[in-house]
Amino acid sequence: MDVLDIKVRVKTRHLPEHLPSDSKQFAFAYHITIENNSDKTVQLINRYWKITDANGKTSEVQGAGVVGKQPILKAGEQFEYTSGAVIDTPVGNMEGYYEMELEDGERFRLPIDIFRLAIPSILH
Template sequence: MVTTITEGVKVSIETIYQPEYSNPANDHFMFAYKVSIENMTNYAIRLMSRHWYIFDSNGAKREVEGEGVVGQQPVIEPGHTHEYVSGCNLKTDMGNMKGEYHMVRMLDNANFNVQIPEFYLIAPYRLN
């Protein structure tokens, strides 16, 4: 698990290779990742959008932007955590992701960005 804290918001990520949805013979490798976003501030925040940078080990780079996460723009109260699971496909058995969330502080509508720590997507057999 990797973790980072930005502006009092803690983001932690775990990854899981999904062999049942992968097809290595066709350069298709599927990974799931679980994200925990913990609000360590004294005010409610809303996750408005995300911006991902996705890299394959062959040098390919993709960017993904969009509203919310998995169809939601959650409000996270002080001391609470929002968790979700999503997925990413790669053309190689190794890669990495990083990015940021755009947040709004509910108290005064102030905008701020929270860093998503860089994490690696690696098929387990690569670690042997």
């Protein structure tokens, strides 16, 4: 199968208000936009994330859909959602994939490139 023209865009932000001020952890939101620029209808079935903090500690998250949904994207449609992650350091990263399904039942992995989680004052 050819790789379909489906794009994943990510925006992240630090959420200091989501944890107590004395917390030793750091909360981040990530906003995902999935654009189906192909001529096929696809459905997001499962997700997989690998989250790594600056100390090299990793955690994995996998399961059905995203934010309780398994969205269907017809040709030209997009789906957006926001979720979050909590890590032990002010900088970390995430990467993963979505398991997608075509109308004929064929499944494929849509890779999500590594992206950074960082509090604004850390990186210049």
